[in-house]
Amino acid sequence: xxxxxxxxxxxxxxxxxxxxxxxxxxxxxxxxxxxxxxxxxxxxxxxxxxxxxxxxxxxxxxxxxxxxxxxxxxxxxxxxxxxxxxxxxxxxxxxxxxxxxxxxxxxxxxxxxxxxxxxxxxxxxxxxxxxxxxxxxxxxxxxxxxxxxxxxxxxxxxxxxxxxxxxxxxxxxxxxxxxxxxxxxxxxxxxxxxxxxxxxxxxxxxxxxxxxxxxxxxxxxxxxxxxxxxxxxxxxxxxxxxxxxxxxxxxxxxxxxxxxxxxxxxxxxxxxxxxxxxxxxxxxxxxxxxxxxxxxxxxxxxxxxxxxxxxxxxxxxxxxxxxxxxxxxxxxxxxxxxxxxxxxxxxxxxxxxxxxxxxxxxxxxxxxxxxxxxxxxxxxxxxxxxxxxxxxxxxxxxxxxxxxxxxxxxxxxxxxxxxxxxxxxxxxxxxxxxxxxxxxxxxxxxxxxxxxxxxxxxxxxxxxxxxxxxxxxxxxxxxxxxxxxxxxxxxxxxxxxxxxxxxxxxxxxxxxxxxxxxxxxxxxxxxxxxxxxxxxxxxxxxxxxxxxxx
Ligand code: 9MR
Numbered sequence: 346x347x348x349x350x351x352x353x354x355x356x357x358x359x360x361x362x363x364x365x366x367x368x369x370x371x372x373x374x375x376x377x378x379x380x381x382x383x384x385x386x387x388x389x390x391x392x393x394x395x396x397x398x399x400x401x402x403x404x405x406x407x408x409x410x411x412x413x414x415x416x417x418x419x420x421x422x423x424x425x426x427x428x429x430x431x432x433x434x435x436x437x438x439x440x441x442x443x444x445x446x447x448x449x450x451x452x453x454x455x456x457x458x459x460x461x462x463x464x465x466x467x468x469x470x471x472x473x474x475x476x477x478x479x480x481x482x483x484x485x486x487x488x489x490x491x492x493x494x495x496x497x498x499x500x501x502x503x504x505x506x507x508x509x510x511x512x513x514x515x516x517x518x519x520x521x522x523x524x525x526x527x528x529x530x531x532x533x534x535x536x537x538x539x540x541x542x543x544x545x546x547x548x549x550x551x552x553x554x555x556x557x558x559x560x561x562x563x564x565x566x567x568x569x570x571x572x573x574x575x576x577x578x579x580x581x582x583x584x585x586x587x588x589x590x591x592x593x594x595x596x597x598x599x600x601x602x603x604x605x606x607x608x609x610x611x612x613x614x615x616x617x618x619x620x621x622x623x624x625x626x627x628x629x630x631x632x633x634x635x636x637x638x639x640x641x642x643x644x645x646x647x648x649x650x651x652x653x654x655x656x657x658x659x660x661x662x663x664x665x666x667x668x669x670x671x672x673x674x675x676x677x678x679x680x681x682x683x684x685x686x687x688x689x690x691x692x693x694x695x696x697x698x699x700x701x702x703x704x705x706x707x708x709x710x711x712x713x714x715x716x717x718x719x720x721x722x723x724x725x726x727x728x729x730x731x732x733x734x735x736x737x738x739x740x741x742x743x744x745x746x747x748x749x750x751x752x753x754x755x756x757x758x759x760x761x762x763x764x765x766x767x768x769x770x771x772x773x774x775x776x777x778x779x780x781x782x783x784x785x786x787x788x789x790x791x792x793x794x795x796x797x798x799x800x801x802x803x804x805x806x807x808x809x810x811x812x813x814x815x816x817x818x819x820x821x822x823x824x825x826x827x828x829x830x831x832x833x834x835x836x837x838x839x840x841x842x843x844x845x846x847x848x849x850x851x852x853x854x855x856x857x858x859x860x861x862x863x864x865x866x867x868x869x870x871x872x873x874x875x876x877x878x879x880x881x882x883x884x885x886x887x888x889x890x891x892x893x894x895x
Pocket of ligand 1: 417418460461502546578609657
């Protein structure tokens with residue numbers, strides 16, 4: 346038998362060896378959940394009951410890689426109480442049982458939502474609807490109240506419109522705003538230990554909707570309503586840009602005393618995938634994970650599924666997809682590695698770079714200008730990664746350009762337009778500096794001869810697009826013209842999807858429209874028109890500007 350001193354010495358030796366051995370190979374093969382747990386966070390996935398029952402790879406990856414589970418659909422009202430008082434928990438139980446087997450937490454999703462709620466609920470009168478809501482919450486939350494795996498709930502989901510008004514859902518229209526507080530109180534009563542969340546999309550950055558949510562959470566908590574947690578869904582798309590103020594936004598909510606979490610992360614792109622899109626997507630995933638890691642109150646990140654084989658995106662956004670971290674054949678994508686490496690990444694750099702100097706403006710033309718500023722310094726360890734130039738526009742300031750050095754030439758600007766711009770630096774950990782002081786300049790008047798003018802009108806629009814029709818081209822000169830060229834600028838993130846009565850060419854956000862074969866000739870005073878269709882980020886109501894005709 347070994348003496349206890351020798352045993353201790355061997356144990357210590359083992360410990361020293363463990364520390365001295367290179368850890369990289371083991372780390373690289375360790376699953377996401379192991380790294381997340383070491384950082385005190387969860388890394389989660391939504392699960393669908395069909396593949397969970399039927400696909401071995403789905404089950405094994407879900408069990409091995411994630412330490413938190415959300416039911417993608419199985420706990421929603423249409424699944425759990427399809428007719429009044431008739432509760433059905435087979436799908437929800439399958440998810441919870443899987444989580445228990447795999448030592449995972451379950452986040453319940455979702456109790457009160459305007460979508461996937463049966464018609465019988467929607468047609469109730471106020472008193473009955475309130476009672477049905479309370480009964481539903483009591484039964485669904487109550488079923489799992491004693492199950493230690495089920496730790497949190499989305500109590501209300503998507504209660505806001507994108508402009509920050511409360512959504513005029515059947516809940517709101519029948520019960521008024523009070524349904525929200527009532528739902529939280531009912532959930533608390535059903536499980537005093539569960540963490541209760543409000544959840545929404547398009548609230549990742551600081552904008553009208555996230556500010557409305559912030560104000561609501563602050564007010565509810567002041568009133569003693571048990572809101573413990575805020576979920577930021579995180580349905581992002583690489584073509585619409587990254588919400589660079591995500592961390593700052595998480596921090597302002599954390600300051601209210603709530604836990605925050607990313608609840609439904611996916612990052613779609615216009616299919617087919619390619620290496621460039623994959624790399625951009627990977628950067629987005631890394632940035633989201635790093636933002637959560639940098640905020641103490643952020644509990645973790647849930648990805649909305651994990652394999653492109655099963656994702657809601659292509660059905661909802663035709664032509665887009667490939668939004669997850671495994672491909673359709675269960676192979677890891679660059680985004681998996683990005684999530685993995687961010688979680689494994691050791692210490693986080695909490696210090697943003699110093700504030701850039703005031704931009705000096707030079708070389709102003711109709712569509713471009715050059716900015717140069719005193720460089721920032723990053724002392725936090727992750728290194729200066731670059732700068733973003735923003736246009737000062739009030740509530741949401743759109744990024745105009747990114748650079749790695751302390752100068753950049755802005756292109757695609759609108760002629761004859763006043764710009765106020767400022768710069769922020771960012772480091773390798775995603776920290777952003779404070780904004781530099783703003784600089785102002787006005788672009789020149791363009792290259793038009795004055796012989797013609799162009800004006801655009803929105804004919805019709807929907808959440809994710811609009812039709813510009815007519816764009817009227819008028820010969821305002823005194824002699825006839827035999828051809829015309831109209832230039833204009835699309836808002837960032839908007840893309841032309843079709844056009845008629847002109848030939849369009851698009852370069853970045855700059856569009857050039859030339860007359861078709863049949864409408865180039867315009868007598869003095871005559872006019873013609875063309876039209877085009879644009880797809881835009883949901884709810885982004887900006888329209889093209891800077892029309893110039895020559
Ligand atoms: O991913 C879910 C999809 O399978 C359902 O058909 C859809 C129905 O509304 O809901 C999807 O999940 C949504 C989630 O519950 C709430 N936030 C938005 C998600 C994507 O639409």
